[in-house]
Amino acid sequence: MLNPFSKVDISFDDFRLSARKRLPKLLFEYIDGAASDGSGEAENRKIIRHFRLKTKALINVEQRSLNHKVFRIPTKLPVGIAPMGMVQMAGVGADEEFAKFASKYEIPVGVSTAASMSLEKYAEYSRGYAWFQLYYMADKAELEKLLNRILMAGYKTLIFTVDVPEIGFRPNEIRNGLKVPFKFGPKQIFDFALHPAWSLKTLMNGAPKFGNFTDTNSFNRGASRAGADWDFLRYLRDHWPNKLVIKGVLNTDDAINMKGIGVDGIYVSNHGGRQLASAPHPIEMLPKIRKALGHDVHIFYDSGLRNGEDLIKAYALGANFAFMGRPWSLAYAANNQDGIENYIDYLCKEISVAMAMIGRTKIEEICFDDIYFK
Numbered sequence: 425m426l427n428p429f430s431k432v433d434i435s436f437d438d439f440r441l442s443a444r445k446r447l448p449k450l451l452f453e454y455i456d457g458a459a460s461d462g463s464g465e466a467e468n469r470k471i472i473r474h475f476r477l478k479t480k481a482l483i484n485v486e487q488r489s490l491n492h493k494v495f496r497i498p499t500k501l502p503v504g505i506a507p508m509g510m511v512q513m514a515g516v517g518a519d520e521e522f523a524k525f526a527s528k529y530e531i532p533v534g535v536s537t538a539a540s541m542s543l544e545k546y547a548e549y550s551r552g553y554a555w556f557q558l559y560y561m562a563d564k565a566e567l568e569k570l571l572n573r574i575l576m577a578g579y580k581t582l583i584f585t586v587d588v589p590e591i592g593f594r595p596n597e598i599r600n601g602l603k604v605p606f607k608f609g610p611k612q613i614f615d616f617a618l619h620p621a622w623s624l625k626t627l628m629n630g631a632p633k634f635g636n637f638t639d640t641n642s643f644n645r646g647a648s649r650a651g652a653d654w655d656f657l658r659y660l661r662d663h664w665p666n667k668l669v670i671k672g673v674l675n676t677d678d679a680i681n682m683k684g685i686g687v688d689g690i691y692v693s694n695h696g697g698r699q700l701a702s703a704p705h706p707i708e709m710l711p712k713i714r715k716a717l718g719h720d721v722h723i724f725y726d727s728g729l730r731n732g733e734d735l736i737k738a739y740a741l742g743a744n745f746a747f748m749g750r751p752w753s754l755a756y757a758a759n760n761q762d763g764i765e766n767y768i769d770y771l772c773k774e775i776s777v778a779m780a781m782i783g784r785t786k787i788e789e790i791c792f793d794d795i796y797f798k
């Protein structure tokens with residue numbers, strides 16, 4: 425029987441609150457956390473709220489569709505799953521469910537180098553909707569081996585992340601003693617004991633680990649990637665035959681140079697504020713980068729998108745396709761696959777209402793003209 429007093433999660437903040445109750449603090453703060461004082465993540469959200477959408481009256485908007493396209497491939501939703509390392513920290517089976525969700529709705533799912541399920545399984549469960557996300561690797565022989573493996577698994581799109589020369593300074597991770605693979609001291613044991621539902625299920629299924637590497641020592645999450653440079657990007661462009669997207673771009677000069685090197689997509693993002701609290705606001709950089717690049721390069725966006733109106737703004741400000749990170753993991757942590765289905769269901773309802781209010785019936789119709797610039 426339905427409990428009339430049970431809480432229903434509808435908004436991002438509802439799901440976040442449920443996730444916070446369910447997850448050990450160490451893990452909640454890994455997913456939810458940000459660099460330095462956390463202000464980068466808070467600012468991402470705040471600045472998106474400042475943009476106003478232009479409402480339009482008396483336009484027939486009866487037939488609205490949330491279908492869209494990414495690299496000319498149809499999608500059933502206008503939002504993708506940003507690459508996230510170790511999503512199994514949100515709960516057992518998270519990677520598999522993300523991949524299946526991507527397959528069901530025909531949307532891209534980012535597969536982090538630090539994913540907790542192998543890139544081959546991601547390709548299989550997503551039925552080819554997975555995009556592999558690469559971090560800089562100094563060892564060219566290892567890199568070529570990995571690129572070959574990604575190609576053999578059938579990946580059509582590679583995302584190269586350029587905003588992690590060093591992993592962000594995140595005080596909560598240091599305070600909580602987060603280590604992958606997990607290291608258990610009294611503090612962590614106490615934290616896990618306080619969240620038995622998550623802990624028992626996880627411990628029965630084995631603690632989260634890196635899915636792309638069988639030897640736990642062959643991938644170091646905290647390693648320096650400061651050697652990445654423009655020569656490396658040219659090398660990558662020469663050695664990766666399919667679509668290449670550069671993630672973590674926040675200035676027009678970089679974007680123009682990348683376009684010159686022949687990349688297929690520029691992914692505007694500040695890593696959700698996880699790398700540098702004082703980085704530029706990505707939503708403000710998005711229209712500038714769009715203006716600088718014109719329309720012959722795809723532009724992707726993430727950072728701070730939490731609801732349907734936010735997504736409309738990302739499209740209005742120049743994105744060809746928008747992604748979210750934390751919302752997926754926190755909705756999964758809140759209530760497994762039902763969590764993500766419910767969250768996305770409400771998100772879509774909100775997108776649809778917002779489209780009606782601004783007089784748009786298709787995602788591709790949304791443009792600069794829908795933003796009210798004072």
Ligand SMILES: Cc1cc2nc3c(=O)[nH]c(=O)nc-3n(C[C@H](O)[C@H](O)[C@H](O)COP(=O)(O)O)c2cc1C
Pocket residue numbers: 454455456468506507508509536537538557585671693694695696697698726727728729747748749750751753
């Ligand atoms: C738990 C977590 C892990 C992440 N791991 C990666 C990663 O391995 N590679 C990457 O390029 N970005 C990673 N990101 C950044 C996301 O791809 C994305 O840029 C960010 O989450 C977007 O901001 P949002 O969370 O506000 O939507 C991670 C983000 C989170 C929350």
